[in-house]
Amino acid sequence: MNIDNIEAFxxxxxxxxxxxxxxxxxLTQPSVTARIQTIEREMNAKLFFREGKQITLTEKGKLxxxxxxxxLQSYQEAKHNMxxxxxxxxxxxxxxSLSVSTYIIPEILTAFRAKFxxxxxxxxxxxxxxxxxxxxxxxxxxxxxxxxxxxxIESSPFFTDPIHLVVPPGHPFAVNPSSVTIEEVSREPLIxxxxxxxxxxxxxxxxxxxxxxxxxxxxxxxMEAAKQMVIxxxxxxxxxxxxxxxxxxxxxLCQITISTSVELERKIECLFLKQSKRPPFLSFFTxxxxxxxxxxNKN
Numbered sequence: 613m614n615i616d617n618i619e620a621f622x623x624x625x626x627x628x629x630x631x632x633x634x635x636x637x638x639l640t641q642p643s644v645t646a647r648i649q650t651i652e653r654e655m656n657a658k659l660f661f662r663e664g665k666q667i668t669l670t671e672k673g674k675l676x677x678x679x680x681x682x683x684l685q686s687y688q689e690a691k692h693n694m695x696x697x698x699x700x701x702x703x704x705x706x707x708x709s710l711s712v713s714t715y716i717i718p719e720i721l722t723a724f725r726a727k728f729x730x731x732x733x734x735x736x737x738x739x740x741x742x743x744x745x746x747x748x749x750x751x752x753x754x755x756x757x758x759x760x761x762x763x764x765i766e767s768s769p770f771f772t773d774p775i776h777l778v779v780p781p782g783h784p785f786a787v788n789p790s791s792v793t794i795e796e797v798s799r800e801p802l803i804x805x806x807x808x809x810x811x812x813x814x815x816x817x818x819x820x821x822x823x824x825x826x827x828x829x830x831x832x833x834x835m836e837a838a839k840q841m842v843i844x845x846x847x848x849x850x851x852x853x854x855x856x857x858x859x860x861x862x863x864x865l866c867q868i869t870i871s872t873s874v875e876l877e878r879k880i881e882c883l884f885l886k887q888s889k890r891p892p893f894l895s896f897f898t899x900x901x902x903x904x905x906x907x908x909n910k911n
Contacts, residue, residue, distance in 0.1 A: 613654055615687050618680045620647040621659065625677060629667060703732040704893055707746040708756040711835060712880060713737045715854040716756075716771075720900050728893070739809075747883050753891040755883040758810060767881040768894075771901050775811065775876035777868040778839075778856050779848045786866040793871050794822050801829040801847035805838040814876055815850045839865075852878055 623633035624644070634641040652659055657672035669677065708717060713735060721733065736746065743755035748764055756770055777797065779785045785792050785800075798819055804826075806812055819826045829847050832838050835855045842849050843864055859865040882898060884891050 613651070614647075615684070617647040617651045618684055620644050621651055621676075622680050622684050624648065624660070624667065625669065625673075629665065702730075702892065703734065705734045705736075705752040706754060706756065707736045707738065707743040707752040709740055709743060709758065709880075710737045711852065711855065712756050714836065715857075716901075719904075720897055723900055724893070724896060727896070731893070744883060747885060750885070753884070754894055756880060756897070757883060759879045759881050760883065764886055765883050766886045767883050768898060770880045770882050770898060773852045773854050773878040773880060775815070775850050775852050775878060776856065777848065777850050777870055778842055778860070778865045779868055780842060780845050781863060781866050782845070783848065783866065785848070785868050789866055790869045791871065792868050794818060795824065797848070797868075797870060798822075798824040798826050800827060802826050803830045803832065803838045803841050803847040803849040804828050805832050805835045805849070805851075811850075811852070811878060818876065850876065 620633060620637065620639075623636055624630055627633050627636060630644050630648075631641050634644045637644065648659060655672070655676065657676075658670050659673035659676060661668045661670055706717075717735065724731075724733070736752065738746075740757040740760055743757040744760050744762060744765065746752045747755040748762065759767065777792075785796075804812060804815065816826070830841060832841065835851055838849045839851055839855055839859065841847060842851075843859065848868075856865055856867075860867055882894060884894065
């Protein structure tokens with residue numbers, strides 16, 4: 613069956629007339645009519661009722677329509693992809709945690725694209741376990757996520773992300789942000805994110821070490837949501853530095869130092885398979901992060 617004939621059938625149905633379909637396809641009306649007649653002969657079925665200028669589908673036409681639309685759509689997608697397939701020298705597949713993709717990857721990719729404009733980049737996101745699974749199954753070249761332990765995985769340090777207690781500027785803690793105790797924090801409305809995660813357990817452990825129960829008023833499934841809640845004054849929260857750096861610089865949030873010897877931080881690593889050559893462009897990512905860290909430390 614000719615794809616041009618199927619296209620004419622679909623156009624006639626959606627445009628409501630043979631003439632409009634002919635105009636849209638840059639054909640004469642007799643040519644469009646001939647195409648429909650060819651399909652009707654091949655299908656041994658009449659597809660349209662014609663009543664004056666009005667046309668409607670027959671029962672057979674209604675039955676054929678969804679198949680025709682699917683065929684035409686698949687053909688057009690295939691044609692588009694084939695004609696527009698970019699000529700790339702190579703492809704880089706990365707899996708990373710959602711926070712890394714939101715706050716770290718965009719800056720890296722700006723520099724990466726400037727240096728390697730011909731490389732096609734594909735990024736998939738998920739929790740650390742999702743990233744680990746994609747690396748093990750060779751679905752990606754490497755992953756960027758929380759430190760994980762697996763017999764088939766090698767890792768290299770990417771960056772260390774401190775976790776800070778943050779409050780809105782008008783909060784009482786903001787008056788003297790360097791002399792707040794964990795006991796005082798436990799009495800404040802707290803917003804936690806990512807229940808059950810390592811970050812969540814570390815923060816809970818901070819209170820448990822002092823035999824305290826945090827006043828958790830809200831739990832959300834993303835640190836971005838938790839940050840917005842703090843900005844709105846709903847509560848206070850422990851959040852990674854990379855998530856709140858801009859808001860701290862713009863005074864939308866205030867960082868609080870708690871008088872405790874425990875330092876909360878997340879160790880982010882690059883993950884790749886053991887006994888294999890280093891993934892392509894891995895060194896670019898690690899060197900970029902190192903240079904940025906050095907620049908921030910000098911400032």
